[in-house]
Amino acid sequence: MTIDLHAETRPTGVDAAVAAARRVIDALVRAGDISGADMADVADRLNAVADDLEDTAPPLDERLVDMWRGDGNTRHDPVTGPENPIAPPLRYEAVDTRTIEATTTLGLPHQGPPSSVHGGVSALLLDHTLGVANGWAGTSGMTAELTLRYHRLTPLFEPITVAARQVSVDGRKIRTTGEITANGEPCVTAEGLFIATYPPRPR
Numbered sequence: 752m753t754i755d756l757h758a759e760t761r762p763t764g765v766d767a768a769v770a771a772a773r774r775v776i777d778a779l780v781r782a783g784d785i786s787g788a789d790m791a792d793v794a795d796r797l798n799a800v801a802d803d804l805e806d807t808a809p810p811l812d813e814r815l816v817d818m819w820r821g822d823g824n825t826r827h828d829p830v831t832g833p834e835n836p837i838a839p840p841l842r843y844e845a846v847d848t849r850t851i852e853a854t855t856t857l858g859l860p861h862q863g864p865p866s867s868v869h870g871g872v873s874a875l876l877l878d879h880t881l882g883v884a885n886g887w888a889g890t891s892g893m894t895a896e897l898t899l900r901y902h903r904l905t906p907l908f909e910p911i912t913v914a915a916r917q918v919s920v921d922g923r924k925i926r927t928t929g930e931i932t933a934n935g936e937p938c939v940t941a942e943g944l945f946i947a948t949y950p951p952r953p954r
């Protein structure tokens with residue numbers, strides 16, 4: 752089974768609220784305590800929003816079933832999910848039948864070294880992108896090993912491309928490679944071993 756690469760971001764519903772939350776996260780990290788904003792008031796207003804959401808949320812098991820409906824890609828993951836405010840979000844394009852890529856620009860919430868992407872964020876983006884490349888190529892699995900090499904700093908504030916390719920499938924062992932590039936230069940390269948299995952989706 753191959754998967755859809757695009758979880759379209761909708762202009763309404765939770766996607767719109769999640770896009771607003773991403774703006775809030777970015778603006779808070781940007782503002783810090785040297786901003787002129789009244790942060791006590793900001794905290795009150797954000798807590799009021801959270802109170803409203805918590806009061807109206809469905810039971811957790813109901814939401815889990817909703818999140819995992821269908822058999823293909825999901826809308827909630829922390830890398831591409833239009834329903835997840837911690838997702839940048841990446842939007843993949845097919846390069847060929849086994850290779851995908853996405854271009855994005857990250858900002859201060861994902862900072863590690865000064866003006867550079869946190870190494871753990873790079874690992875997150877690559878783990879997921881390798882996993883989706885497997886889904887795209889037709890044989891999915893869970894990460895058993897992920898080996899990363901950080902060649903140079905990955906910049907914030909300018910476009911970076913995250914790409915992955917399924918290299919081989921040998922029984923249950925899936926080997927997949929990937930990279931993050933900026934200006935065509937590799938910043939991080941990845942080699943992954945995935946095992947073809949997946950926990951059952953909540954139904």
Ligand SMILES: CCCCCCCC/C=C\CCCCCCCC(=O)SCCNC(=O)CCNC(=O)[C@H](O)C(C)(C)COP(=O)(O)OP(=O)(O)OC[C@H]1O[C@@H](n2cnc3c(N)ncnc32)[C@H](O)[C@@H]1OP(=O)(O)O
Pocket residue numbers: 754822823824825878879880881882883886891892893894895896922923924944946947948949
């Ligand atoms: C299948 C259908 C799916 C459909 C989905 C379609 C939609 C797709 C859409 C969107 C894609 C989304 C993409 C998401 C991406 C995110 C990925 C993650 O973050 S995954 C979470 C992090 N990974 C874990 O938490 C794993 C935890 N570990 C485990 O569960 C097990 O250890 C597991 C599954 C990795 C292996 O356990 P075992 O019991 O199933 O398999 P054993 O029998 O131990 O090993 C099988 C073979 O693999 C080797 N193997 C296993 N682990 C190895 C390792 N670490 N290094 C080397 N070899 C290993 C073994 O030596 C064995 O080899 P020999 O058959 O004997 O030759």
